[in-house]
Amino acid sequence: MSTAATQNTITLNNGVEMPQIGYGVFQVPDAETETAVSLALAAGYRSIDTAAIYGNEAGVGRALAASGIAREELFVTSKLWIEDLGFDSALAAYDSSLQKLGLDYLDLFLIHWPAPATDAFLESWRALEELLAEGRVRAVGVSNFLPEHLQRILDAGRIVPAVNQIELHPALQQRTIADFNAAHGIATEAWSPLAQGGVLSETAITDIAAAHGRTPAQVILRWHLQQGRVIIPKSVTPSRIAENLDILDFALTDAELAAVDALERDGRTGPHPAGFNG
Incomplete structure (x- = not known):
């Protein structure tokens, strides 16, 4: 499985190759993160997504160090929290994330939220x-x-x-943002790709899963993949960690993709970026 996982990449607009399937650690306590990330790495994941606000960068770092996997085979993402928006503070926060992760560099560093009321994200972008x-x-x-x-x-x-x-799943497809991203060469990466489980029991999903002999989660993740998105499903259950990665050997038909598309209902699970300021 690890070979398949490392081969499934997208090329970012600066030529960097990014695995299309990553492992997210949102809401995983630091004490449990080392075990969870170690399980993910053993299953074949090579992309790990964390953030300063998650409080588990150190746990991710311990797992990476213990894995014995060469650094160049890994793709590590972290994010700048709202309290650190600004130029100097963003640079300092990057150094802090590196120190906690035990790394010399990150593969991808993101501004976590625009926090428009602070009007500080442009200074952060300059950093x-x-x-x-x-x-x-x-x-x-x-x-x-x-x-x-x-x-x-x-x-x-x-x-x-x-x-x-961005938050993106069958119930919240964010087509305007995804279209804007695509028009400007920006890759769309979906957090909460399974809507925190909120769409797994939809009849359209379960029918497709039965037809392919797959789980509902695998159907949704495959839907994401076929639309070119990066995904970071999260689980701490070993069987589901492996299951979420095992989606490269089947494909949804155009009709099945359309059936999932039809589940859009503006079903947001997280904050709206226009009004969220930390």
Whole structure:
């Protein structure tokens, strides 16, 4: 499985290859993170997504160090929290994340939320551009950015974000943002790709799962994959960790993709970026 996982990549707008299936550690306590990430790495994941606010970067780092996997085979993402928005504070926060992870560089560093009331994300973006120019990070991007936030970066920044990580699943497909991302060469990465389990029992999903001999979760993740998105499913259950990665050897038909598309209902599970300021 590890070979398949490392071969399934997308090319970011600066040429960096990013695994299309990653392992997310949102809401995993630090004490449990080392075990969970170790299980994911053993299952074949090579991309790990964490964030400063998750409080588990150290646990991720312990798992990476214990794995024996060469650093160049790994793809590690972390994110800048709202309290650290700004230029100098963003640079300091990046150093803090590296120290906790025990790494010399990140593969991807994201501004976690635009927090529009602070009006500080442009200064933060300037800091990320500097980190990239200095070769201290391989790619930079954003998370939870709406088109109006992205446009300000496109207008004022020197580089285009490589990734916009947003809540995206069958019940909340964010087509306007995804279309904007695509039009500007920004990869769309889905957090909460399974809607925290909220769409697993939908008849359209269970019928497709039965037809393929797959689980509902695998059907949804395959739907994401076939639409070109990066996904970071999260589980601490060993069987589900492996199951979420085992989606490369079947495909949904156009009719099945359309049936999943039809589940859109603006079913947001997290905050709305326009009003969330930490």
